[in-house]
Structure formats: structure tokens, C-alpha cells
Amino acid sequence: MLLLFTLIFAMLAGCGAPPPQDTPAAATSGESSSTETAATDDTPIKFATDASYAPMEFMDLDQVKGFDIDFLDAVMKQAGMKYEVTNTGWDTMLESVRQGTEYKAGISSVSITADRKESYSFSLPYFESTNVIMVKEGSDIKSALDLKNKKVAVQNGTTADILMSGIMGKDNSNLSRFESNALALLELDNGGADAVVADIAIVNEYIKNNPDKKLVSISDSKNFNSEYYGILYPKDSELKAKLDPAIQTIIDNGTYAEIYKKWFGTEPDLTNLKAEMAKG
Numbered sequence: 651m652l653l654l655f656t657l658i659f660a661m662l663a664g665c666g667a668p669p670p671q672d673t674p675a676a677a678t679s680g681e682s683s684s685t686e687t688a689a690t691d692d693t694p695i696k697f698a699t700d701a702s703y704a705p706m707e708f709m710d711l712d713q714v715k716g717f718d719i720d721f722l723d724a725v726m727k728q729a730g731m732k733y734e735v736t737n738t739g740w741d742t743m744l745e746s747v748r749q750g751t752e753y754k755a756g757i758s759s760v761s762i763t764a765d766r767k768e769s770y771s772f773s774l775p776y777f778e779s780t781n782v783i784m785v786k787e788g789s790d791i792k793s794a795l796d797l798k799n800k801k802v803a804v805q806n807g808t809t810a811d812i813l814m815s816g817i818m819g820k821d822n823s824n825l826s827r828f829e830s831n832a833l834a835l836l837e838l839d840n841g842g843a844d845a846v847v848a849d850i851a852i853v854n855e856y857i858k859n860n861p862d863k864k865l866v867s868i869s870d871s872k873n874f875n876s877e878y879y880g881i882l883y884p885k886d887s888e889l890k891a892k893l894d895p896a897i898q899t900i901i902d903n904g905t906y907a908e909i910y911k912k913w914f915g916t917e918p919d920l921t922n923l924k925a926e927m928a929k930g
Contacts, residue, residue, distance in 0.1 A: 694732040695889065697722065698743040698753040702830045705855045705913050706759045709737060717851075717913040718757050721776060722881075724905050728896035740807060740830065743882075750884030759849055761809045761877040771887050774897045775878035775926045776906075781810050783868040784838065784846045784853045791845055794873035800824065803834035803843035809877055810847040817873070839863065849877075851914075878926050898927070 699714060701707045707716040714735050726733045738746060740758065747756040748769055761779070762772045785791050791800060794817055802818065804810040806827035818825045826843060828834045831852055837843040846853070850867070857865045881897075883889050900906050901920065910918040 692732060694734045695726070695755060696753050697733055697735045698738040698746055698756045699735055699758040700740040700743055700830070701737040701758075702740075702832050703759045703849070703852050704859075706849075706851055707757070717777075717909065718759065718879075720909045720912065721900075721906070722757050724900045724909060725881075725893055725896045728899050728905075729893055731892070740805070744807070747882050747884060750887065754884070754887065755889055756882035758882075759851070759879050760882045762880040763809065763812075763877075765812075766882075769885065771883040771885055771890050772880035773883070773890055774894045774930075775880050775923060776897055776901070777879040778923045778926070779849050779851060779877050779879060780869070780871070781813060781847050781874045781877070782850045782853050783870065784835075784848065784857065784865055785844065785868065786838070787864040787866055789844065789866075792868065794847075794870045797845055797847075800844040801826065801842065803828060803837040803846045805829070805831045805834055805848065808848070810849070813874060814847055838865075876922060878923065901927075 699707050699718070701709045701714045701716070703716070703718075705716055707714060707718045709715075714737055719735060722733070722735065735757070736753070738753070743753070743756045743758055746753040759777075759779070760766075760772075762775055766772070783791060783794065783797065791797060794813070797814065798818055801824045802814055803826045804814055806829060808831075811827055814825055815822075826834075826837060828837065831846075831848050834843070834846050834848065835856055838846045850869075853867045857863075857867060881889075881893065901924075907918055907920075910916075
């Protein structure tokens with residue numbers, strides 16, 4: 651009997667013993683296990699875009715493609731972050747990114763302007779652009795000032811809209827604003843406009859793809875200054891600090907130049923862009 655009691659006492663003591671030191675403890679309130687942290691870090695960053703700016707961003711069947719999309723892919727890989735891009739349209743992109751709830755950033759040939767900086771944060775500039783005028787061959791339009799008494803089509807809310815509002819007057823009935831550049835270009839095709847003002851990459855791509863339409867582009871550096879695209883964030887977003895170093899790296903290591911040559915067929919002149927980047 652003494653031996654039996656001794657054995658039972660030893661078994662009960664073993665059941666109440668603490669676990670070995672190398673056994674992981676469960677996460678308590680306010681703490682995260684390593685698995686939970688990895689899952690959080692693995693959540694894709696959702697980007698909005700307006701995929702109507704070929705070759706910068708456009709729809710190819712059900713996929714968004716273009717220079718901006720390849721550029722973003724390189725940036726996110728360099729930063730080690732997952733992401734998704736959704737075609738939302740221009741106005742929806744601007745509003746949803748401003749709110750910063752569903753979409754944490756936007757990329758859609760968005761020019762960095764003082765007015766936009768009041769509502770958004772921007773990445774480092776990553777592309778130098780300018781607005782140009784597109785007209786049919788034989789037009790008497792030679793500069794932006796020649797548009798004052800002409801019918802002009804632009805995309806609503808773009809820098810082309812801002813520039814032409816200044817030249818023609820914001821409430822000028824001859825200045826037609828459209829939801830997309832595609833609709834503005836269609837207005838010119840149909841004879842409802844004498845000219846379209848839009849970013850140079852979009853205009854040149856359209857002219858290249860539609861040789862039968864007999865269109866030409868007109869540059870006016872006196873009235874249309876260089877602009878610089880940036881990734882759009884909600885105000886004071888933490889993403890800027892995470893992605894700016896990645897943007898700098900892919901420009902410095904030649905990745906950016908490879909993407910540029912793929913879409914435009916030439917080496918990029920980075921002189922002005924790098925000077926603008928240096929401003930922060």
C-alpha cells in the first residue's frame with residue numbers, strides 16, 4: 651500500500667509540472683504571435699487607377715497594363731510588398747485615395763501640383779511629362795493661345811483642364827470636359843472639337859495607333875511647362891517613407907530605364923527628373 655500511494659503521488663505531481671522551457675506560449679491580449687504578424691504584413695496594398703491612359707495604363711482584356719503598372723511592379727518588388735491594382739476610373743480613384751479606407755494609393759499619370767498637395771501626399775516624382783495639343787492635319791492652331799476661340803476637349807479634373815481653364819476661362823462654353831481622355835479624343839474624331847489637350851504620352855500613342863485619322867501634336871513649352879507624375883497617397887500616408895527608397899533604387903540601378911525603353915522605344919533623359927527628385 652505504501653508503494654502504491656508513492657506511485658500515485660508521483661503521477662499527480664507530474665501532471666501539474668510546468669511545460670518545458672522551449673514550448674511556445676500562446677499570444678495574450680495586446681500581443682501578436684509571429685504567424686499573426688506575418689499575415690498582417692502579407693496583406694496586399696490596394697492601388698486604384700484610371701486605365702484609360704495608354705500607354706501609361708490601359709485595359710488589355712481583363713488586365714491593367716502599361717508603363718505605370720510595370721513601374722509599380724518594380725517598385726513594390728524592390729520594397730518587398732504585395733499589391734493589387736484596380737481600374738476604378740479617375741474621379742473614383744481621387745476620392746477613394748483621399749479617404750484612404752479601401753484604396754491606400756493611386757497610380758494613373760497623376761501630376762504633382764500644389765493644389766493636390768493640399769489633399770494628398772505624393773511619392774517622389776517618377777515621370778516627366780507635359781501637355782500637348784492634338785489637332786487634325788491642316789489646322790491653323792499653332793500654340794495654346796490659338797485655342798482661345800476654338801472648341802477644345804479635355805478630361806475633367808486633369809492639369810489640361812486647369813491649363814485651358816486659365817487660357818480660355820473656366821466657364822467658357824467652348825471648353826468641353828469629359829470623364830475620360832478617350833471621350834475627349836472621340837469628340838475630336840467626330841468633329842465636335844477643334845483640338846484636344848492632354849499629356850504627351852497619351853497623345854503620341856493615340857496618333858501612332860491611328861495613322862488614318864491624320865492627326866498631329868503641337869508642343870508649347872511657353873504655355874505648358876513640364877509636369878511630374880507621382881504615386882498618390884492619402885494625406886500623411888506611411889507608404890511614402892516605404893516606397894520612396896524603392897523608387898530611388900530602381901531609377902539608380904537601371905530598372906526604370908529598361909521599363910521606359912520597353913514602352914517608349916528610347917532611353918529616358920533623366921536630367922530634369924533627377925533634379926526634381928532631389929527636391930524631395
